[in-house]
Amino acid sequence: DAGVTQSPTHLIKTRGQQVTLRCSPISGHKSVSWYQQVLGQGPQFIFQYYEKEERGRGNFPDRFSARQFPNYSSELNVNALLLGDSALYLCASSQGQGTSYEQYFGPGTRLTVT
């Protein structure tokens, strides 16, 4: 079975641009969560989507938005990019919404903002 996939692998953008990151969960998983990870820190929660609805939001500005599609894949959008948005963006899928479900992570998208 395929694991969680993310695209693209790497991305370079300039300040002020917009970016869309994509995630496909494991087949049968209905929940997708997004995380931002910067060097030296643990992943920081951005969003959780379950059954196409937002079920959780972390402490990120409104420039960050996401959505989940009927096939449970998800997109993370970041507008008006700042240098500080440079990070590894991880997507994780799980079978259910609750936090006792095991999460399966994708390989991440490395975003560099110049």
Place this chain on the structure above:
Amino acid sequence: ILNVEQSPQSLHVQEGDSTNFTCSFPSSNFYALHWYRWETAKSPEALFVMTLNGDEKKKGRISATLNTKEGYSYLYIKGSQPEDSATYLCAFPAPGNNDMRFGAGTRLTVKP
């Protein structure tokens, strides 16, 4: 503020040594405690999800314990091998928001 603390920050051991590290979390409103292993250039891999006070879980040479009353979990690795070299992360869900709070991790290096 919900903080998850991990110690030590990094650890260097010799092959064959047993080792352990700590995850501390707020003891109120406990839901679950997750442990992950993250090898360089790979995805974080779930090790354990622990939900009950006194829980002990084991996967091969790796085991974990949980004390929800005092707010800590220990991860143990018996007979460390070079392939155990990775960053070990714990995560604690904040109540009401599905917000998984991660610690900064313990970076383990096992020397052959």
